[in-house]
Amino acid sequence: MSIEETVPDGGTITGDEASADTPFGTVSSGTMSRRDRYKMLANEWVIAPFKILWDDWRARVGTLIILAYVLMGTVGVRLVDPPRVGEGDRLVSPFEDMSHPLGTDNMGNDIFAQIVHATPPMLEMIVAGAVFTTVMAVVVGTLSGYKGGWTDQLLMTFNDILMTIPGLPLVIVIAVILEPRSPWLVGVIITVNAWAGLARAIRSQVLTLREESYVEASRLMGISTPQIVMKDIMPGLMPYILVNFVNSARSVIFASVGLYFLGILPFTELNWGVMMNLSYETGGALYTWETAHWLLAPMVTIVILSFGLILFSQGTDRVFNPRVRARHTSAADPEEGDEDMSGEVATHIRG
Amino acid sequence: MSKTDDTQTATTAGTGAGTDLSSIRVDDPIVEIRNASVTFDMERGESRVLDEVSLDIERDEILGIVGESGSGKSMFASALLDAIVNPGVLTGDVTYHPQGDAEVDVLGLSPEQLRELRWEEISMVFQGAQSSFNPTITIRAHFEETIEAHNYNMEQAMAHARELLSDLYMDPDRVLDSYPHELSGGMQQRTLIALSLVLEPNVLVMDEPTAALDLLMQRSILSLLEDLQEKYDLSIVFITHDLPLVAGLADRLAVMYAFEFVEIGPASDLIGNPTHPYTRALLKAVPNLDTPLSEMRPIDGMAPDPVDVPQGCSYHPRCPLADETCRAEDPTYHDVTSDHQSACFHWEDSAEAIPLSTDGEHGETQAFAGEQSDEPVVSLEDVDVHFDQVSDGGLLSVFQEPDTVHAVDDISLDVYENDVVTLVGESGCGKTTLGKAVIGAQRPTDGTVAYRGQDIWEAKDSRRETDIPYEHIRRSLQMIHQDPGSSLNPNRKVAASLKAPLKRWEPDMDPDDRQERILSLLEYVGMSPPGDYAQRYPHQLSGGEKQRVALIRALLMNPDVILADEAVSALDVSLRVEVMDLMLELQDLFDTSYVFISHNLSNARYFSGKAGGRIGVMYLGELVEIGPAEQIINDPQHPYTKVLRWSTADLDIEETVEDPPLRGIDIPDPVDPPSGCRFHTRCPEAREACTRAQPTLDGHDDGTEHRTACFREYDESHEYWESEPIVDDADDADVAVGGSDSDARTDE
Amino acid sequence: MINNYYIERTAQAVFTVFAVVTMTFGMIRLMPGGPVSYIRSQLVQQQGNQVDMEQVNALVEVYTNVAPDEPLYIQYIDYMAALLQGDLGVSMFYNDPVTEILASAAPWTVFVMSISLVLTFGLGITLGAVMAYIEGSRFDVSTTLVSIFLNSIPYYVMAIILVYVLGYQFNWFPTGGRISSDVATGMNLAFLQSAFYHAALPIASLVITGFGIQALAMRGNSIRVLGEDYIRVARLRGLPPHDIALRYVGRNAILPMYTGMMIAIGFMFGGSVILEEIFAYPGIGYYMFRGIMARDYPLMMGAFLIITIAVVVGIYVADLTYGKLDPRAGSGGGNREAY
Numbered sequence A: 001m002s003i004e005e006t007v008p009d010g011g012t013i014t015g016d017e018a019s020a021d022t023p024f025g026t027v028s029s030g031t032m033s034r035r036d037r038y039k040m041l042a043n044e045w046v047i048a049p050f051k052i053l054w055d056d057w058r059a060r061v062g063t064l065i066i067l068a069y070v071l072m073g074t075v076g077v078r079l080v081d082p083p084r085v086g087e088g089d090r091l092v093s094p095f096e097d098m099s100h101p102l103g104t105d106n107m108g109n110d111i112f113a114q115i116v117h118a119t120p121p122m123l124e125m126i127v128a129g130a131v132f133t134t135v136m137a138v139v140v141g142t143l144s145g146y147k148g149g150w151t152d153q154l155l156m157t158f159n160d161i162l163m164t165i166p167g168l169p170l171v172i173v174i175a176v177i178l179e180p181r182s183p184w185l186v187g188v189i190i191t192v193n194a195w196a197g198l199a200r201a202i203r204s205q206v207l208t209l210r211e212e213s214y215v216e217a218s219r220l221m222g223i224s225t226p227q228i229v230m231k232d233i234m235p236g237l238m239p240y241i242l243v244n245f246v247n248s249a250r251s252v253i254f255a256s257v258g259l260y261f262l263g264i265l266p267f268t269e270l271n272w273g274v275m276m277n278l279s280y281e282t283g284g285a286l287y288t289w290e291t292a293h294w295l296l297a298p299m300v301t302i303v304i305l306s307f308g309l310i311l312f313s314q315g316t317d318r319v320f321n322p323r324v325r326a327r328h329t330s331a332a333d334p335e336e337g338d339e340d341m342s343g344e345v346a347t348h349i350r351g
Numbered sequence B: 001m002s003k004t005d006d007t008q009t010a011t012t013a014g015t016g017a018g019t020d021l022s023s024i025r026v027d028d029p030i031v032e033i034r035n036a037s038v039t040f041d042m043e044r045g046e047s048r049v050l051d052e053v054s055l056d057i058e059r060d061e062i063l064g065i066v067g068e069s070g071s072g073k074s075m076f077a078s079a080l081l082d083a084i085v086n087p088g089v090l091t092g093d094v095t096y097h098p099q100g101d102a103e104v105d106v107l108g109l110s111p112e113q114l115r116e117l118r119w120e121e122i123s124m125v126f127q128g129a130q131s132s133f134n135p136t137i138t139i140r141a142h143f144e145e146t147i148e149a150h151n152y153n154m155e156q157a158m159a160h161a162r163e164l165l166s167d168l169y170m171d172p173d174r175v176l177d178s179y180p181h182e183l184s185g186g187m188q189q190r191t192l193i194a195l196s197l198v199l200e201p202n203v204l205v206m207d208e209p210t211a212a213l214d215l216l217m218q219r220s221i222l223s224l225l226e227d228l229q230e231k232y233d234l235s236i237v238f239i240t241h242d243l244p245l246v247a248g249l250a251d252r253l254a255v256m257y258a259f260e261f262v263e264i265g266p267a268s269d270l271i272g273n274p275t276h277p278y279t280r281a282l283l284k285a286v287p288n289l290d291t292p293l294s295e296m297r298p299i300d301g302m303a304p305d306p307v308d309v310p311q312g313c314s315y316h317p318r319c320p321l322a323d324e325t326c327r328a329e330d331p332t333y334h335d336v337t338s339d340h341q342s343a344c345f346h347w348e349d350s351a352e353a354i355p356l357s358t359d360g361e362h363g364e365t366q367a368f369a370g371e372q373s374d375e376p377v378v379s380l381e382d383v384d385v386h387f388d389q390v391s392d393g394g395l396l397s398v399f400q401e402p403d404t405v406h407a408v409d410d411i412s413l414d415v416y417e418n419d420v421v422t423l424v425g426e427s428g429c430g431k432t433t434l435g436k437a438v439i440g441a442q443r444p445t446d447g448t449v450a451y452r453g454q455d456i457w458e459a460k461d462s463r464r465e466t467d468i469p470y471e472h473i474r475r476s477l478q479m480i481h482q483d484p485g486s487s488l489n490p491n492r493k494v495a496a497s498l499k500a501p502l503k504r505w506e507p508d509m510d511p512d513d514r515q516e517r518i519l520s521l522l523e524y525v526g527m528s529p530p531g532d533y534a535q536r537y538p539h540q541l542s543g544g545e546k547q548r549v550a551l552i553r554a555l556l557m558n559p560d561v562i563l564a565d566e567a568v569s570a571l572d573v574s575l576r577v578e579v580m581d582l583m584l585e586l587q588d589l590f591d592t593s594y595v596f597i598s599h600n601l602s603n604a605r606y607f608s609g610k611a612g613g614r615i616g617v618m619y620l621g622e623l624v625e626i627g628p629a630e631q632i633i634n635d636p637q638h639p640y641t642k643v644l645r646w647s648t649a650d651l652d653i654e655e656t657v658e659d660p661p662l663r664g665i666d667i668p669d670p671v672d673p674p675s676g677c678r679f680h681t682r683c684p685e686a687r688e689a690c691t692r693a694q695p696t697l698d699g700h701d702d703g704t705e706h707r708t709a710c711f712r713e714y715d716e717s718h719e720y721w722e723s724e725p726i727v728d729d730a731d732d733a734d735v736a737v738g739g740s741d742s743d744a745r746t747d748e
Numbered sequence C: 001m002i003n004n005y006y007i008e009r010t011a012q013a014v015f016t017v018f019a020v021v022t023m024t025f026g027m028i029r030l031m032p033g034g035p036v037s038y039i040r041s042q043l044v045q046q047q048g049n050q051v052d053m054e055q056v057n058a059l060v061e062v063y064t065n066v067a068p069d070e071p072l073y074i075q076y077i078d079y080m081a082a083l084l085q086g087d088l089g090v091s092m093f094y095n096d097p098v099t100e101i102l103a104s105a106a107p108w109t110v111f112v113m114s115i116s117l118v119l120t121f122g123l124g125i126t127l128g129a130v131m132a133y134i135e136g137s138r139f140d141v142s143t144t145l146v147s148i149f150l151n152s153i154p155y156y157v158m159a160i161i162l163v164y165v166l167g168y169q170f171n172w173f174p175t176g177g178r179i180s181s182d183v184a185t186g187m188n189l190a191f192l193q194s195a196f197y198h199a200a201l202p203i204a205s206l207v208i209t210g211f212g213i214q215a216l217a218m219r220g221n222s223i224r225v226l227g228e229d230y231i232r233v234a235r236l237r238g239l240p241p242h243d244i245a246l247r248y249v250g251r252n253a254i255l256p257m258y259t260g261m262m263i264a265i266g267f268m269f270g271g272s273v274i275l276e277e278i279f280a281y282p283g284i285g286y287y288m289f290r291g292i293m294a295r296d297y298p299l300m301m302g303a304f305l306i307i308t309i310a311v312v313v314g315i316y317v318a319d320l321t322y323g324k325l326d327p328r329a330g331s332g333g334g335n336r337e338a339y
């Protein structure tokens, strides 16, 4: 046999090699319209995940809370006028005057307006920080885990050192050096080494996933590394990544508000931390009950948002669980219940 | 005793099952089980995973219980100790008879009494030894806390523990001071057996105690078990899915199907004259070394779901003899002989309807190697694969001296067109690594791997055009993995997994054609309706179905060689033959060669034998014997192959479990393999010369396909025949076992 | 293997400190305007425009141990040499050696943080284990919710609330200082009492906002361990329940908590900057904050260095105990993934 004849010819086995009765010769008889296909995709990627989220009360509450803040930061700033000095009396108590629902500060600024108008830069900061953390961690973790060898050793040595340095002091030092003003930049600086822990964790997950048979099978089928990472590795990491995305969003809030509160980050815009700082430092809030609302309002704002984020993250890992997904994408699957059940029985029997 | 019986008969009559109790009673029972049921409440209804089971366990017997996974056999084991996990509910009676007339109602005991009964009277060994130990405390602590919890004399009991450990061919001190993860799987399992016997119980319940181990280790443990049983007067309940394994060991056998016993009898009777259609089907389905290949048949259909057991005889949907009565009524036990019962209306006709030849003719050899080509498709030359043990990344791992594992050492092998090569050997012998080297999935540290004359790794590394581009090589060599659970991406539907290779290699293909092709292939391998299967996620498939999808995926590449790495080992016994048949059928269709990897000689024989292929035997990274399948099975030359042959249980019940033809049970550390012939530390034929020089496959070419790397194959002039046999010090058994290669090694 | 584990961890700790020191050196040089221009501007203010560059450089060297006119590597070596002798430069704001200031502050920070750490984990682990044992009970469900809620409060928010309500409004707790001014330093009861009294609120704010997440982690781990085969085997072997709870469930469930513990060490020590400022508690974080506000670079960087070293040491100690608890550590089979 000569080499030319036996080298696979690019795949299609036509002619006599594939006789009519082998399934390889098959061609399609009907077509699926483009519309149907999009519908299917929409169902798989948008509708189903949302349904799954909605099924879990924690995720539901979390989603609602996050949605409310996003609305506040987008629509809210259009509906509520920006705070102006002396727009109301000084230190109006909350819930007294409906034109100042949360009262005013010592300069007569409306507190509710301050909170609303501090939201957009805060959201920008959160997004910047969370995206930076996640992207860095995924890139470093995946690279390190999938490549191995020297790349791994170098990256992990660097990573371990970064991980050990306490975050807040490092951020402070950098903030002092750079004096960042853009919320996007602040977000990135705050997470400057926050990604290292996640990168380590992702690396070890990748190490496990890399050994899975289906990854090796893909490799042997000649599928390119980026494809393998995207299709075979990433989906396995997604629950992890998503949960950590949400968690890092939370730590960005904590750290940035803390730094604004301390006055370490330059006061360029309204921020919940700045509000706390002003009420704490200039308002003499500590010595009287009268200014309590000024101090409490931003604090409650932060706590509710972070509560929402935690709840959301607790409910999200289900979105990527194929077992849960299967239940939602195809309604007509009579076998499916049995499968779950026999799994359950098997555990009982084994146990 | 009579009192118990009366009440039992009454209850039984009430249930309408009409079990005739006299038939399953023995003279001197140590445990009596009556109408034991286990139920779980589930959303879909009540799940009954043990269904009105009655059985006696005779004093000092070994009772083998055989059933497929999910037949309820583990439930039965737990029921004996009243140890059903929540939320399962156990009803019925379990009576334990210690020495004399006393009897203990196990289910009626107070928690404290039950605590004492367990382990002191009835104790248990589980399947996963690794997971049965607390990973953070030493083995010694496990023994000591057990002894302490039962207020035994510590010194005496520990002395007993040591004795047990050395009975099981281990060095007591070394084992006791180890942490669980420091022991090999076989040692863990033996340690667990010792732990279960430390309080000198009367009954030992073993639930698949060896399933996770190599056959050789399983067999060795079984032979030790027989010694222990005699030495300590034990009654053993041995639960397994592997009928041939217990056939030689057990005194009596009980076959479970759908949560009840369908046939019970003395082992010889049950194997020699099985009367229940399921038992007969099982015997035919299990690959073994004796049954003629043409006689092996898979069992059609599926075992029932515990929530929905069929009316009447639960086996009727799969039974060729089923008639109206079977569908309507649950059969009671029918006496075949006084101590052999069968729960089947038509037991007398089963022999005729389901013929079985157990006379074990060895002569059968298939015409060898018809369609093999002259030129090898893949050819390995002097291939070495050495691994450095992996570090955890990060600082300093750079400076550590890595341990080198010699996974494959200097192997040459050719794979031809339409060839089937099966590699067998114990785990860790390098068979998977060698297989991966064949298909270019593992880069050899030394030597060459060529695909039709083109060096694979050269093709991969070279930037210039090679004779055969790497891409072509890549798609020509494919693999099916061992674990069905991880062979498919759990996050992708079957259709998506199957589309990936097509998208890669035939990007221009019309999406609808792609879809159709996948569906028709699914249909072809019996997954119907294909449209439904294509939309499933892997967790919605059974193990066998997953392997079929993996097989299709490999075949979509139209490969020349497929590496099937233990592709059927994880499947239920009755499914193995079916999947192997499918693979061979597709070989005909697609002109592929297989490199089939198995630790099981029976599977190897079935697969290689049916296709007229070869079997290669590996030991510690070396190929020690290779030849046509039937020759390797029926006429093994290498002492190690003979050991493997011994370890593969046959259905011949006359042959009791004898001592292994081995000087040590545990495999030496592959980081530091023995000098000379690597098998010399365990070889019963080893002589002094074996410790110095290494035999090769080609050392004594006699022109046949059957080659063996052992000095005993060399002619009489070889120094082997002159040198002294190696004899182990009898008192020092554990040293020989614990990998004593160092003292036997010559210092040059 | 075990020995390798310890050697590796030790080397890792040393190397990290070294890397951080190098980084601080780099950062000092990067400071906007940097110490050089800062000191020059100070001198300019004092002496008018006639500033002698050599005088500036000499002063800079006194304060920061870096002589700006030397080549880079000499600067680096000088800086390292000074550090090795325990010399962190001189604080420009307090005009005292930084080492002296921080040496008096460090024990207080360590005191507060280690108690917080022990309480957070002690409480979290106990609560988590109890929750796991009665999984699904009303106690379990409500504690879970409360834990999540407490975890969404930033510790400094809790600190402000505590100091505001209990400190300023009710005057139950002091609002600043390490000990009362009328108590003599020394190991006497009054001193200890006063020390705990002053540290109570900082500790409380860390513990209240921190234990919940640890309890949830412990709960998850314990539930997983309770499902392990070896627990079932241990019960069948008749081991007493408290043995199983401690040696089996406890031990195996705590091991994965180490990752969280190490993160918490860094988090808490790092957080001292905010916390000590709120409570006016003169620890390292407090001085770091003062340093930042006064642009006192030597003090700021010295504090940063000391905090980092404290964290490195904390993690190192945790690592060593981990090696004791988990026999698989170092042999690649440990289940602690990060760090």
Ligand code: SF4
Residues within 6 Å of the ligand: B276, B277, B278, B313, B314, B315, B316, B319, B320, B321, B322, B323, B326, B331, B343, B344, B345, B346, B347
């Ligand atoms: S009773 Fe009927 S269905 Fe059941 S095994 Fe016997 S013949 Fe088959």
Ligand code: SF4
Residues within 6 Å of the ligand: B638, B639, B640, B677, B678, B679, B680, B681, B683, B684, B685, B686, B687, B690, B695, B709, B710, B711, B712
């Ligand atoms: S060479 Fe010697 S040790 Fe090796 S298998 Fe042959 S007889 Fe045994």
